[in-house]
Amino acid sequence: MNILSLYSNFNKYFSQINFKFSLPQRKHLSTFAEGLLSSDGKKTLSDICKSTMFPKDRVFKNKLELALDTLEDPKLQREKESYVLVDSWYTSEKFINGSQKLGFQVIGAIKSNRIFYPDGIKNKLNEFSNKLNKI
Known part of the structure; x- marks a missing residue:
């Protein structure tokens, strides 16, 4: 009770x-x-x-840090070109850059509100998509 x-x-x-x-x-x-x-x-x-x-005696890693730790595992077989497939949660600058430093190319969905820079021009994905549809 x-x-x-x-x-x-x-x-x-x-x-x-x-x-x-x-x-x-x-x-x-x-x-x-x-x-x-x-x-x-x-x-x-x-x-x-x-x-x-708020545990005072622990430090926790977030999902991105845990995923990058997993990619650092030396047991992973790396081919000439290695890819990691992820969902949209992981397609952040930190994860993509970290994966590339470890020798992986990232394939993943992108959230529609993400900002990216094609040809150095700042765009939101949903706005860029609308521009492409008009072409």
Whole structure:
């Protein structure tokens, strides 16, 4: 039994949001609610967020850094030309440049709001696409 079951109003509220949030989101939200209820007014939501959301003793890598670390693995077979296929999340300047330094060419989708520089001219992909359609 968790502390929320002791408070019928909160329990009813969490039952109603059951279909609006994913299970991890509900668990995360219930952690904050339990922290507020069990602190007897001694802690604010900000206090609880600081202690639960930001681990003080760890440094985390983001998805791009983890992907580049994977490409650095010496066990990967590299041919004369090696390619890495990625989704649009990874088609950033940092990942593309990092991949090229490691000897990989990147193939991937590009988000329509990306800015790129064909022939040194700044363009958004969606605007550039519209120009091409008019030709």
